[in-house]
Amino acid sequence: MLFRLPLVFFLAAALLLSALTGFLPAEPASAETSSSPxxxxxxxxxxxxxxxxxxxxxxxxxxxxxxxxxxxxxxxxxxxxxxxxxxxxxxxxxxxxxxxxxxxxxxxxxxxxxxxxxxxxxxxxxxxxxxxxxxxxxxxxxxxxxxxxxxxxxxxxxxxxxxxxxxxxxxxxxxxxxxxxxxxxxxxxxxxxxxxxxxxxxxxxxxxxxxxxxxxxxxxxxxxxxxxxxxxxxxxxSLAESFARYVTQPWVSTLLLIIGIAGIAIELFVPGFGLPGIIGVLGFGLYFFGHYIAGFAGFEEIALFIAGILLLLIEVFVSSFGILGFLGAACLISGVVLAAYNTKAAAMNLGIAFVVAVVVVAVVVNIFKHRGVWNRFVLREKLTEEKGYVSSSSRSDLLGRTGKAVTPLRPAGTALFGDERVDVVTVGDFVASGRMVTVTHVEGVRVVVKEVKEP
Structure with a gap:
């Protein structure tokens, strides 16, 4: 019992000393150690x-x-x-x-x-x-x-x-x-x-x-x-950052937008080239790539722009009374503007690019108007015999021949030339069946006749 009491006091003192030292501030580190990197x-x-x-x-x-x-x-x-x-x-x-x-x-x-x-x-x-x-x-x-x-x-x-x-x-x-x-x-x-x-x-x-x-x-x-x-x-x-610094300059951005708008518009209005469309896509691609690397454009702006292009293409082939075209233009403009650091400056650059691109497209379309897309909807050439167009075999061999009307001609009907029955038409006169007629004019398969008056 007497042996255990000093041991208890010793343990209690050790615990008290440990607790007290826990509250004491630690020795500060030297100024050189704490401040020197x-x-x-x-x-x-x-x-x-x-x-x-x-x-x-x-x-x-x-x-x-x-x-x-x-x-x-x-x-x-x-x-x-x-x-x-x-x-x-x-x-x-x-x-x-x-x-x-x-x-x-x-x-x-x-x-x-x-x-x-x-x-x-x-x-x-x-x-x-x-x-x-x-x-x-x-x-x-x-x-x-x-x-x-x-x-x-x-x-x-x-x-x-x-x-x-x-x-x-x-x-x-x-x-x-x-x-x-x-x-x-x-x-x-x-x-x-x-x-x-x-x-x-x-x-x-x-x-x-x-x-x-x-x-x-x-x-x-x-x-x-x-x-x-x-x-x-x-x-x-980096190389990409250097490229982005160049592309995001206002005049370069405007030039790329001009190339993009003009290239795609020329490809739509004057199809068959291929090159303007490729250059237009590259122009827009460089614009968005530079602004993406610079940290201004994200996938949302790029997706918005692509959606605008698709809606405009759909409007060309599927009439929506302008709804799809309006939505496409809104998406396209929003994508270009939101991809820039300064949206106000980007909108102005886009406006300048649009005006210049319209002039360029008008000049190119005027030069290559014979290849314009509108020629798919409007028949501009006359399909005449002088230009080699023949719908079927011509009956010019009947010109001047005389035959008999086998049906009344009012004014169209049928006449017999030898053993061949031919569909004929008069210039407006009525010819009874059995009357003799002569061929006065042939145009393709159209055989014009008139009655042979008896003396």
Whole structure:
């Protein structure tokens, strides 16, 4: 009994000590252990080149996700662009801001217009000597500056928000968009007057706080972010993504729609070629393939378009009082428009393509009108003997012969020529049976006679 009491107390003390230590905070790990990423984490370089458009947005979305799945140490956005679509730039900027992996934009050429907005959304900016940043005024498709106060104010606000997010002077970002702002930059001894759009060189950007580093090479950028010991991974657009970037450009999409509409229409109205139909199908196929790879079109839009084509074909051969034709046109238009990133722009492109295709089809049909599909329903040629058309054997051998009417001719009847009975017709006269008649005219099997008057 005395032996068991110390054992009980010992076990109780051990349990109490274990419970108490469970509530005590664990010893914190060293700062180096908790904050230092593994050396296997790569520095991922993503190119942001050429025009900013929907295809670039899709590629960057895929590349940023891939970098995150790699557990990347840093993402370097290799920027060299003259800008492009504002809506695509906004989506790309949002992707960069939401990236859990730190980002740095390396401007090694130009970051102009929408390109400057992309660079400002990165965590840091490094610039190559001789590169430039800014000139973000909004322009239309022809390159003319848009003067709309509403548009300028909106885009200026987006640039200011991107600058403010990274602790940069917002008035400089505003001056890159709005020529009515003007800005004083004592750091570089420069004042931008109203009426001009701001563009910064690499050295100027560094001094005014719009760049953290002037780097002559990518290696210097990697050293600046402390990634020398990390592997360098270059992500590039795949062949399909490069193709999608090209196809989804507005002018290319419009051209493909023109080819598709004109090709199929020519094949329907001027059958027998084969080639226009094949080219038309290829035009539509490339349009949908490019938008599918870019992530804008799905199987639903493609199925909708195919259903529209089938309904229009059925309408050609089965009259539905226009119902099937209307439904087919609605499905076709919906499929094309919904497959695009910007439905409003896609509808406008489709309208332009339709007008141009109508002109092309009209010209081709006029040239090959003798092969038109309407010739299947309208008999345009006269089937005359001069052109070699003979329905049956001609009775021209009876011309001038005299015979006897064996039936009354009122005006048609039967006459006997020798031993042969022949169906004849008069020019309108009544001839009694038994009277003598002579053949005056023969046209095919039609034998015209007149009565022989007795002297």
């Amino acid at each position: 593994p050396k296997a984490a790569p520095v991922v370089v993503i190119p942001v080149h050429q025009t900013v458009e929907n295809g670039l947005q899709t590629f960057l979305q895929r590349a940023l996700q891939e970098a995150q799945s790699m557990g990347a140490y840093y993402i370097v956005l290799d920027v060299d662009t003259l800008g492009g679509r504002v809506d695509s730039a906004q989506e790309i900027g949002q992707l960069i801001k939401n990236s859990p992996v730190p980002t740095i934009a390396y401007v090694h050429g130009k970051a102009i217009s929408a390109g400057s907005y992309i660079a400002l959304n990165a965590g840091k900016i490094a610039m190559e000597p001789g590169s430039s940043l800014g000139a973000a005024a909004v322009v239309d498709g022809a390159g003319n500056e848009i003067e709309s106060v509403k548009v300028v104010s909106y885009w200026s606000g987006q640039m200011k928000a991107a600058a403010e997010l990274r602790g940069r002077k917002t008035q400089i970002a505003e001056a890159m968009v709005d020529k009515n702002v003007g800005v004083s930059m004592p750091e570089i001894g420069r004042t931008l007057p109203k009426g001009d759009i701001l563009t910064l060189t690499a050295e100027e950007a560094l001094k005014v706080g719009y760049a953290e580093k002037v780097a002559a090479s990518l290696q210097e950028v990697v050293q600046f972010i402390g990634g020398e010991e990390h592997p360098l991974v270059m992500l590039k657009p």
